[in-house]
Amino acid sequence: MMQVKPSKKKFLLVAGETSGDLYGALLIEALRKSFPEAVFLGVGGSRMAAAGQIQLYELSKLAVVGLVEVIKNLAEIRKIFKELLHCAIVEKPDCVILIDYPGFNLRFASKLRKELPTTKIVYYISPQVWAWNSQRAARFHQLFDLMVVIFPFEKPWFEKNAPTLRVEWVGHPLLDRLLPNPLPNSQFSSNKIALLPGSRRMEIIRHLPILYQVAWKMVMKNQDYEFLWIAPNEELIELGLAHLGEKHLPEWLKIQIGYPLSHVSRCRLAILASGSVSLECAILGVPQIVIYKTNPLTYQVGKRLVKVPFLSIVNVLASEQIVPEFVQDNAHPDRIVPIALRLMEDEELRTWMKKRMKEVIDSLGSTGASQKTSNLIVDLLNEEKKEQPLHLRS
Numbered sequence: 001m002m003q004v005k006p007s008k009k010k011f012l013l014v015a016g017e018t019s020g021d022l023y024g025a026l027l028i029e030a031l032r033k034s035f036p037e038a039v040f041l042g043v044g045g046s047r048m049a050a051a052g053q054i055q056l057y058e059l060s061k062l063a064v065v066g067l068v069e070v071i072k073n074l075a076e077i078r079k080i081f082k083e084l085l086h087c088a089i090v091e092k093p094d095c096v097i098l099i100d101y102p103g104f105n106l107r108f109a110s111k112l113r114k115e116l117p118t119t120k121i122v123y124y125i126s127p128q129v130w131a132w133n134s135q136r137a138a139r140f141h142q143l144f145d146l147m148v149v150i151f152p153f154e155k156p157w158f159e160k161n162a163p164t165l166r167v168e169w170v171g172h173p174l175l176d177r178l179l180p181n182p183l184p185n186s187q188f189s190s191n192k193i194a195l196l197p198g199s200r201r202m203e204i205i206r207h208l209p210i211l212y213q214v215a216w217k218m219v220m221k222n223q224d225y226e227f228l229w230i231a232p233n234e235e236l237i238e239l240g241l242a243h244l245g246e247k248h249l250p251e252w253l254k255i256q257i258g259y260p261l262s263h264v265s266r267c268r269l270a271i272l273a274s275g276s277v278s279l280e281c282a283i284l285g286v287p288q289i290v291i292y293k294t295n296p297l298t299y300q301v302g303k304r305l306v307k308v309p310f311l312s313i314v315n316v317l318a319s320e321q322i323v324p325e326f327v328q329d330n331a332h333p334d335r336i337v338p339i340a341l342r343l344m345e346d347e348e349l350r351t352w353m354k355k356r357m358k359e360v361i362d363s364l365g366s367t368g369a370s371q372k373t374s375n376l377i378v379d380l381l382n383e384e385k386k387e388q389p390l391h392l393r394s
Contacts, residue, residue, distance in 0.1 A: 009035045012093040013042040014084070014108065016059055018199040018232055019276035021045030023125060023173045023370075028053060030374035041091070043084065053058070056087055077104065085111055087118075094121040094381060102127030106136070111142040111310050120380055124373060125147045126167075130157050131308045131316075137162040143234060146380055148373050151317065152363060155322030165238040170372040171365035174276070178283045193218070193344070194264045194286070195229045198273035201239060204231075206293045207273050208240045214271060219252050225344075225347075227253045230263055236304045270344050271336070274311045278323065282314050282357040287343050287350050290314075291331040314360055350375045 011031065015024045020161035022056060025047035029041050041054040049055050062153070085108065086094065096119060098105040109121055126149045129137050140147060141164040149155055149166055155169040166323050191286050195215065208229075215227040231237045237255055249255070258265050263268055264277075265284045272278060274292040281288045290312040310316050312324050326332070342349060 009038040009095075010091060010093040011038060011040045011042075011095050011097060011100060012088055012091065013040060013044060013048065013053060013097045014101070014105055015042075015044045015048065015099040016104055018045060018059070020099040020101060020125065021047045021059055022177070024048045024053070024097075025051040026173050026176055026370040027097070027099075027124065030370040031377065032380045033371075034374060040061070041087075043094075056084060057242055059139050062080060064245060071279045073377040076270040081108065081111075084108065084253075085115065088112055089115050092116065093119065095122060095377060097122045097124055099104075101125070101126040102129075106143075113143050120145045120377075122146045122148060122377060122380070125150055126154060126158070130154065130161075134161055134307075137165070146376060148376060148378060150364075153317075168372075169365070170374055170376070171367065171369040172279070173373075174280060174283060175361075175364060175367045176370050178280070185202060189226065189266055190268055191222075191224045191344075192226045192228060192267045193340070194267040194270040194272070194275050195227055196264075196270060196272035197229075197231075197240070199232050200237070201236070202294075203242045203273050204236050205243050207331075209289060210291065210293065210336075211271055212244055212330055212335060214336050214340060215253060216250075217333055217337045218344075219250075221337075221341060222344075224251075225252065228256055228267065229253060230256045230264060233257065236360045269340065271340060272327075274313075276313070278312045278314050279361075282323075285354050285357065287353045288314075288324075289326070289336060289340055289343065291336065293331045296328075298372055314357060317363065318356060320358070333355065 013024050013028070015021050019121075021044050024044050028051040030050060031038060039054070040048075040052055041056060042058055044053050045059045081104065088204045096109075096111060098121070105123070106127060109123070112119065112121060121139075121144050123146070124145045126147050137158060138161065140162050144164050144165065146168065147158060148170055149158065150170065150172045152169060155167050158165055158167040191355065193215070195211045197204050211229075216305050218225050229240070231240065234257060237257065264281060264286055267286060270281045270286050270288045272281065272288060272290060274290050277289060280291055280330060292311055308316055310321060311327055312323050314323050315321050326336050343353070
């Protein structure tokens with residue numbers, strides 16, 4: 001096990017999803033300004049590794065979603081959980097930063113708090129308990145020294161439902177990446193459509209065949225349309241091709257490997273799996289259609305737990321449906337294609353959607369979320385040691 005000089009700050013970060021990998025990398029870069037010699041270790045992806053984190057595990061080991069999918073991977077997840085907890089106990093980090101991924105991170109925080117009661121624990125990108133399990137928030141003050149939220153309604157929600165929890169709203173980290181350096185429109189295409197089936201294996205398996213059929217049916221209506229399938233890595237592309245059963249893709253479908261923003265910005269429409277990419281498209285002003293399909297059992301359980309009427313975070317923030325959603329059995333090509341064609345051709349509808357998406361983005365606050373979060377963590381670590389942590393007070 002690696003040993004770090006006592007004078008160096010040590011951070012343990014856990015991100016279990018592609019979006020968390022980006023947010024974690026931005027936060028590491030911000031923290032290095034205050035702690036140039038700090039050591040970062042934990043679970044993340046290629047971006048956190050590039051930012052200098054020592055990877056104990058690659059996030060692909062944890063990137064599963066849904067009840068059935070988690071059960072299938074339970075042995076591997078438990079193994080990682082146990083070994084990561086052991087690492088934390090041995091390394092004794094100055095601060096543990098948990099990034100989204102509540103199914104794993106909430107349990108990890110609970111165990112960690114028992115083993116290292118004085119270690120600072122920060123939850124960055126708070127669990128969406130406002131959508132599915134508000135009762136859990138009541139004990140968060142026992143687990144976390146700081147909860148950092150990214151949506152404006154979350155701080156008042158936590159203040160009401162977890163009044164003893166320290167909560168700070170910093171804005172959304174995606175604004176750091178997009179707003180300061182807007183992407184050029186010089187290569188914008190009036191007939192190109194982005195397909196983003198997701199970043200997890202099961203999302204590719206369930207969504208890509210649907211999107212492929214949507215694309216094929218649209219090309220039958222207009223042969224000028226071009227489609228761009230954007231995937232995080234080659235492994236997911238190989239998986240997708242295997243499930244499509246296609247040895248050679250048609251001329252109208254191209255593949256792009258890598259972070260999607262610069263490519264999506266050149267498209268007239270994006271058809272995507274629900275997730276943070278929906279917000280990214282809204283920031284870029286690209287009209288979108290959101291789909292999602294999961295295991296039937298997972299869907300039935302989730303439908304009974306989730307308390308918000310929308311799946312897309314853009315619609316949740318707007319409190320109304322701005323972008324079309326096609327979920328589970330409704331995620332059928334014959335239902336999606338007419339809406340997609342209209343969004344390609346109806347300028348009035350496109351203008352309305354862009355305007356409403358901009359209003360949602362404007363509500364997210366200013367840029368600087370990563371630096372604000374770093375400043376909060378610096379302040380937390382600089383608090384007088386004699387002050388007893390909140391979770392230990394009677």
